[in-house]
Amino acid sequence: MKVLITEKLAESGVELLKEDFDVDVLLDLSDEELLERIGEYDGLIIRSATQVTADVIGRADNMKAIGRAGIGVDNIDIEAASKRGILVANAPESNxxxxxxxxxxxxxxxxxxxxxxxxxxxxxxxxxxxxxxxxxxxxxxxxxxxxxxxxxxxxxxxxxxxxxxxxxxxxxxxxxxxxxxxxxxxxxxxxxxxxxxxxxxxxxxxxxxxxxxxxxxxxxxxxxxxxxxxxxxxxxxxxxxxxxxxxxxxxxxxxxxxxxxxxxxxxxxxxxxxTPHLGASTVEAQDRAGVTAAEQVAFALRGEVPMHAINAPVPEGEGAEFVGRFSELCESLGKLLYGLSDRPGETLKVEYRGEVAEFDTRLLDVSAQKGLLAPMVHEPLNFVNTPALARERGLKVETSRVPEDGAYTSLVTLRMQTRDGEHAVSGTLIGTGMRPRLIGAMGFTLDITPEKHMLFIRNKDMPGMIGRIGSVLGEAGLNIGNMAVGRDEPNSGAAMAVTVDEEVPDEVLQQLLEIPGFTEARSVTL
Structure with missing residues (x-):
């Protein structure tokens, strides 16, 4: 991806961007030149002189993020950027x-x-x-x-x-x-x-x-x-x-x-x-502003939400960083909910339990919607355009909070009613590294680390079922990474979540369903 810098930026900020992106520093571009060139770029970093008008944004066909090296954003048409799903971030504390x-x-x-x-x-x-x-x-x-x-x-x-x-x-x-x-x-x-x-x-x-x-x-x-x-x-x-x-x-x-x-x-x-607008004109402030703006754009281009986003639901106040750590988990849960449903319903219910319920969780609401909608839309989703796209599809979001949860410090559950009943998935973060963990799916407790490729099985609780899955996947050349098993009472219903190195083909799923005892098999890509 390509990033355009139109005004003087701290060299440390430029070098940060060059680690992952192609960077063009083109100072003193005229308004006409900016209009001609802007369509080439995925990211833009400016200060106060560059005017990012609705006309500029209208030509920014590839633009995903605009970073302002400073606090004021009145030289950016925020409404036009939001309509196009372009994230705008500033550096509010730099100066x-x-x-x-x-x-x-x-x-x-x-x-x-x-x-x-x-x-x-x-x-x-x-x-x-x-x-x-x-x-x-x-x-x-x-x-x-x-x-x-x-x-x-x-x-x-x-x-x-x-x-x-x-x-x-x-x-x-x-x-x-x-x-x-x-x-x-x-x-x-x-x-x-x-x-x-x-x-x-x-x-x-x-x-x-x-x-x-x-x-x-x-x-x-x-x-x-x-x-x-x-x-x-x-x-x-x-x-x-x-x-x-x-x-x-x-x-x-x-x-x-x-x-x-x-x-x-x-x-x-x-x-x-x-004085001639010297409020932010110190060596330290200019360096901080440049580096912060570069970091914000880099976050956005990687699909993350910058903490200084202007037009995205950034967590505010106490616990903001803590809440941000749940974003990836909620997006994975949204994708999983879609993958386990034949047809998503009209209302997504998001329940927060424990410590996470005490803070501003709007970002997590959007993360869950982003995961749920990802398989349904044919355009890139981000934290700016996702709520609008959800509304266009008639998706409603309801949230609830429970201050304490007996089993987990924090727990997030997504629920959706579909034509074949209610589907629910739950997850949390564990350990000092706060790693995502899938806790529940298909109506069972399934404790497993979510991976890109997963297989979910519903079966009768009877001897030999785990071995049969291993045999079928092994014959298909699919390597198992991890497995979790959940069940009700002995000899009743059960479920398995399996992580695999590659996506499970439809013919393998069909092969599993032909084995007595297996009642459902779904491949989910997170």
Whole structure:
């Protein structure tokens, strides 16, 4: 598979991709050139300059994953990518330290007039009296957004003996308390009470222009506004007027509505500190972003789900990595459920028991659907397009949770009602390596490690049945890897799960069914 990189990326990230993929680094492609070339590639890695529009995605016939080396994805048409089953992932934590440090740096620069004092001294002037600043200690820092960057800024501010007032409706009261931060109930509360106000929200239709003349009018006349988040959140015309009229004390800006920007009227004002979008511009952040984006694309191209996927059901919060380990098991169970059913039904029931039931399992729901649908569709399935394809086929998914399971620490069971009755398969992960284990199928307990090629037998519980299977498979040149046997009461029904090195042909299955005592034989490829 081929990966295109259109902007400067850390060499370590490029080398990571080259281990498994053909990589083209084509910098400074025009929009027309990108449209012409994009159809060749399976993966794409960009930064902020490349515009991945609906037109680009429309021509990306082979595209499976887009990686953004950074946090913002507003230069990617996420909706268009999702409709085509293209996974989009970013590197949300790669530049958090850099952006937070730049925020604190701009705050201090504005408070102490550092850029103006530096420029004055370089001109041969010694004007200490003109650059009298203010201390940040005992002042209130207001944060609009308390995500990754905002949280680091809060810790730094607390270390400088500032009070921190934060508005973020998505952060729990417990986390607010643990951080030593005061909760604001609205953006207006932050604007009215803070001495320094720092923005940490994405640019969305709801946040675009949120800091306008009305918002600026709520700020203290001595307050400073800081924006290292996204351009467009602040109405720059309204900010210019407020600064020129002295409605607020000053502003420190790193991002702008249109970039690159060298002619903004804001740059002419003495009470502004401005930088050219340097929030993520550190050696460490650039390296982290490049490597993370490369890792995300590599995961996606291998059929795995990246942990920073934007448009796929990535586990969130505590236990995310633990849940991710069950994805392969759930996909195998979905394939197995299909293989053991004559015709899949309309409702897939997924039951989680034990520890796994305590966490966000949306990824596992999709993994199970992905396995179930794989034999039915003629297009590649991934964690983006699977839910849509399932809905198109009328497949409903119902989940249930049982906090504790007496036999296993965690257990996943898939059930489906078909015309010939209900089918169910169960599995878990075992050992320190958390290896997949099939626990139940065909109505019996069958403890076996799932392999690519498997044979499932239903038979009468009578002497010699295992030997007969061995003889038939041996005569056909099929080597047995492992076997598990399950049964009810002695001399009643029984079942066997057998792993083999190759797929069992239909004629061998028919040969088994011609032997008295064997009632069902199915070959399943996982």
């Amino acid at each position: 958090t330290i850099a952006a937070a440090e730049h925020t604190l740096g701009l705050m201090l620069a504005a408070a102490r007039h550092i850029p103006a004092a530096d420029a004055s001294l370089r001109e041969g002037k010694w004007k200490r009296g003109e650059f009298k600043g203010v201390e940040v200690a005992e002042k209130t820092l207001g944060l609009v957004g308390l995500g990754h960057v905002g949280a680091i800024v809060a810790r730094g501010a607390l270390g400088m003996r500032m009070k921190v007032l934060a508005y973020d409706p998505y952060i729990s009261d417990e986390k607010i308390r643990q951080m030593g931060v005061h909760r604001a109930e609205s953006v207006e509360e932050v604007l009215e009470n803070a001495d320094f106000i720092s923005l940490h929200v994405p640019r969305t239709p709801q946040t675009t222009g949120m800091i306008d003349s009305a918002a600026l009018g709520r700020m203290k006349p001595s307050a400073y506004l800081i924006n290292v988040a996204r351009g467009g959140i602040v109405n720059e015309t309204d900010l210019y007027n407020a600064l020129k009229e002295g409605t607020i004390g000053g502003a420190a800006l790193d991002v702008y509505a249109e970039e690159p920007n060298t002619g903004s009227p804001l740059f002419s004002l003495p009470n502004t500190v401005v």
